[in-house]
Amino acid sequence: MAIKAGDFIRISYTAKLEDGTVIDATDEEVAKEHGIYNENARYGDIAIVVGEGQVVKGLDEALIGKEVGFKGEVVVPPEKAFGEYDPENKEVVSVTRFKEKPKPGQKVRIGNKIGTVERVIGRRAIIDYNHPLAGKTLIFDVEVKELVEDVAEKVKALFFINTGIDVNVEVKDKKAIVEVPRGAYFVQNFIIGKFTAIHTIFKYLDIDEVDLVEKFTKEEQKSIMEALKEVKSKEAEEERKEKSEEGEKSEEEKEVS
Known part of the structure; x- marks a missing residue:
């Protein structure tokens, strides 16, 4: 049966540039072999909803019409990957906006832009x-492993791809009971991503209610309070940085005028 938009499938892939440079892989050994291994990433096959934009557009579109078991190469042009390179999408800023002098190649956040x-x-x-990767053509060696049929597995997949967090799921009638790991509500990706996950669940699955359950025990109270203290400390630091950036930007504007 041909894959169609809205199907839940499990895939594996290796992504590379036209010169053969491997930039991403679902296989841990491949990632290590090519020097792109990330100890914080979870490797293995990933489940996606075809047509939902959970992979780059060109790959998403190419999966439609394929059969389970498909194994082959998909070439994705820049406009269906990360866009064409825009030479005007740059900004000159004062180095005083940074805690330490920035270095070429360093990733930075300016306001709400990275x-x-x-x-x-x-x-x-x-x-x-x-x-x-703007302006780059991507080449995917992709394999469609299976069509995901189990509703609980679909819910689990949607939470992982939108939040990066593994959850336990039980489906009763038309209710999905999602057990959330302790501390997930302190993770920014979960706080935002859970809404996208729930929206997609209602869009594609015959589910009328999603219950998020987070369990705590008295013995865990100390670690919970320590985690909360750390979060508050980070929030205070971010607020301090934002105020500092606003003040420095104001000084720059005065210099220009």
Whole structure:
């Protein structure tokens, strides 16, 4: 049976550039072999909803019409990957906006945008806001492993791909009971991603209710309070940085005027 939009499938892939440079892989050994291993990442086959934009557009579209068991190469042009490179999507900022002098290649956040330091000239840094893969053609060696049929597995997959967190799921009638790991509510990706996951569950599955359950015990109270203290400390630091950036930006505007 041909794969169609809305199907839940499990895939594996290796992504590379036209020169053969491997940039991403679902297989841990492949990632290690090519020097892109991330100890914080979870490796293995991933479950996605075809047509939901959970992989780059070109790969998403190419999966439609394929059969389970398909194994082959998919070439994705820039406009269906991370877009064309825009030479105007850059900004010159003062190095005083950073805690330490930035270095070329460093990832930085300016306001609500993330960019890469292109170069530093004196007290000014040129920040490139293009995606690092903008303008690149991507080549995927992909395999469609299976069609995911179990509803609980579908719910679990949606939470992982949207939050990066593994959850336990039980489905009763039309209710999905999702057991959330302790501390998940302190993770920014979960706080935001859970809404996308739930929206997608209602969109594709015959589920009328999603209950999120987070269990705590008295013995765990100390670690919970320590985690909360750490979160508050990070929030205070972020607030301090934002105020500092606003003040420095104001000083820059005065210099220009």
